[in-house]
Amino acid sequence: MITAVRKPLEEIMGFAAPYSRVLLLGCNECVTVCYAGGRKEVGILASALSMAFLKEGKKLDIVEQTLERQCDPEYVEEIAQTIDQYDAVFSMACGCGVQTVAGRYKDKPVFPMVNTMFMGASERQGVWAERCAGCGDCVLGRTGGVCPVARCSKRIFNGPCGGSTKGKCEIDPGVDCAWQLIWDRLKALGRTDLYSEIIPAKDWRSAKDGGPRRIVREDLLS
Amino acid sequence: MKTTSNLEKVLAAGHFAATGEVGPPRGTDAEAVRKKAGHLVGKVDAVNITDNQTAMVRMSSWAASLIVKQMGLEPNYQMVCRDRNRLAMQSDILGAYALGLNTMLCLSGDHPRFGDHPMAANVHDIDSIQLVAMVRRMCDEGLFQGGAEISNPPKMFIGAAANPFGDPQELRVLRLAKKIAAGADFVQTQCIYDMKRFKEFMHQAHDMGLTEKCYILAGVTPLKSGGMAKYMATKVPGMTVPDEIVKRIAGAPKEAQAEEGIKLCVEQIAEMREIPGVAGIHLMAIEWEHRAPEILERAGLLPRPQV
Numbered sequence: 001m002i003t004a005v006r007k008p009l010e011e012i013m014g015f016a017a018p019y020s021r022v023l024l025l026g027c028n029e030c031v032t033v034c035y036a037g038g039r040k041e042v043g044i045l046a047s048a049l050s051m052a053f054l055k056e057g058k059k060l061d062i063v064e065q066t067l068e069r070q071c072d073p074e075y076v077e078e079i080a081q082t083i084d085q086y087d088a089v090f091s092m093a094c095g096c097g098v099q100t101v102a103g104r105y106k107d108k109p110v111f112p113m114v115n116t117m118f119m120g121a122s123e124r125q126g127v128w129a130e131r132c133a134g135c136g137d138c139v140l141g142r143t144g145g146v147c148p149v150a151r152c153s154k155r156i157f158n159g160p161c162g163g164s165t166k167g168k169c170e171i172d173p174g175v176d177c178a179w180q181l182i183w184d185r186l187k188a189l190g191r192t193d194l195y196s197e198i199i200p201a202k203d204w205r206s207a208k209d210g211g212p213r214r215i216v217r218e219d220l221l222s
Numbered sequence: 223m224k225t226t227s228n229l230e231k232v233l234a235a236g237h238f239a240a241t242g243e244v245g246p247p248r249g250t251d252a253e254a255v256r257k258k259a260g261h262l263v264g265k266v267d268a269v270n271i272t273d274n275q276t277a278m279v280r281m282s283s284w285a286a287s288l289i290v291k292q293m294g295l296e297p298n299y300q301m302v303c304r305d306r307n308r309l310a311m312q313s314d315i316l317g318a319y320a321l322g323l324n325t326m327l328c329l330s331g332d333h334p335r336f337g338d339h340p341m342a343a344n345v346h347d348i349d350s351i352q353l354v355a356m357v358r359r360m361c362d363e364g365l366f367q368g369g370a371e372i373s374n375p376p377k378m379f380i381g382a383a384a385n386p387f388g389d390p391q392e393l394r395v396l397r398l399a400k401k402i403a404a405g406a407d408f409v410q411t412q413c414i415y416d417m418k419r420f421k422e423f424m425h426q427a428h429d430m431g432l433t434e435k436c437y438i439l440a441g442v443t444p445l446k447s448g449g450m451a452k453y454m455a456t457k458v459p460g461m462t463v464p465d466e467i468v469k470r471i472a473g474a475p476k477e478a479q480a481e482e483g484i485k486l487c488v489e490q491i492a493e494m495r496e497i498p499g500v501a502g503i504h505l506m507a508i509e510w511e512h513r514a515p516e517i518l519e520r521a522g523l524l525p526r527p528q529v
Contacts (some may be wrong), residue, residue, distance in 0.1 A: 161388070165460055183393055
């Protein structure tokens with residue numbers, strides 16, 4: 001999923017300063033799963049913002065709503081009838097959702113309430129970690145199901161570097177060395193032979209270096 | 223002989239090689255480079271010129287390499303994957319070779335987290351093994367990484383680094399093998415204090431036939447003080463310093479610790495010369511370049527062969 005964390009209240013209050021009525025818009029997808037911008041977090045932020053404004057002797061009218069998916073024009077259309085009632089939209093979706101809303105309602109200010117972080121998975125309750133860099137040419141089949149692009153601090157395809165110590169990355173003892181994980185998996189799979197093959201220089205065109213990416217599925221076009 | 227590299231000539235003639243190291247200054251003072259390198263003129267076969275080491279901005283490696291070259295020392299031009307994409311790397315290699323540099327070392331580079339620009343983008347377009355392969359192809363096939371022909375291709379003596387002590391242990395020699403398969407002519411190791419583990423590493427490398435395919439230079443760094451010994455033992459990622467060494471240096475009286483460090487370094491070099499497959503040493507006298515000649519002298523490595 002796409003992970004996110006809510007922005008600091010002070011930053012959000014800065015966005016809110018010029019407005020008297022805003023739509024605080026949650027999303028039912030990834031940001032709900034990672035407790036950053038779902039219905040519940042919309043409620044919490046609305047209360048926190050209202051209280052903070054009251055404390056300053058001001059009033060901010062906040063209307064709460066949560067869409068099924070903010071990155072999908074079909075659902076973003078649901079606010080078309082009411083959008084004119086608001087000075088601005090405060091989106092709690094990831095950057096994809098914020099841009100879909102901003103793209104649809106071109107004269108309406110839209111502000112992000114969260115910082116979109118990475119594509120990751122839950123390691124345990126309350127902890128998410130990066131797993132995929134979306135590089136567009138998956139190598140997991142040769143690296144034992146552990147991604148060197150997303151999980152090695154130096155994106156080394158033929159690792160490990162000299163800084164791997166007791167299974168941890170040199171940058172932080174809280175970060176696993178991806179190449180230790182790769183090696184452990186290759187051993188468990190009986191495929192240590194895969195290590196000796198040199199993985200050639202990557203073609204980053206499939207990643208963001210080829211410019212903004214699109215997927216066009218002819219079979220689905222209407 | 224594949225190149226005009228002095229280091230290659232020394233190694234090919236079967237001499238036990240000695241290389242040194244100079245870190246460029248954090249400013250524009252060419253004299254600072256000359257001062258450090260001056261201690262090494264005539265004392266080493268090549269001198270590594272580091273590339274923004276520890277992820278701190280310094281005078282560029284190729285520029286400092288040229289200053290050193292003008293002094294009659296052969297620079298070993300270091301290049302890390304952290305700061306440049308493959309376009310910048312290749313153009314720098316062309317420029318470096320055009321200006322007389324013929325020996326280079328391909329490295330991953332320390333993570334920006336450790337330096338003074340932790341906010342910088344971390345390039346890593348290619349990794350160090352892919353860099354070795356890229357330079358090999360530029361030299362041998364006259365082709366850019368992208369496949370186009372190079373007019374008047376460079377001829378570099380290509381080096382790589384190895385750390386015999388990082389984890390996972392089992393991969394250390396296998397990764398060395400990959401670097402050699404990618405085209406490394408020579409390898410310089412991380413500084414060695416744990417001689418037992420280094421011997422095991424070399425034994426394995428020797429058994430796999432790697433020492434036949436590539437020259438391996440063992441890294442040594444003299445310990446200046448007990449404080450430095452403790453620092454190396456605890457703070458440097460992927461470095462092992464046995465307790466007895468820390469005790470030996472730290473246990474000496476303060477004014478005698480430097481001498482004890484040099485003595486230890488000389489003993490280590492003597493021990494390394496006996497290890498099958500060790501083709502030379504790489505002396506990294508960090509901010510202690512002026513003591514390097516004494517170490518080399520006492521280790522019996524002077525004068526350097528004229529080839």
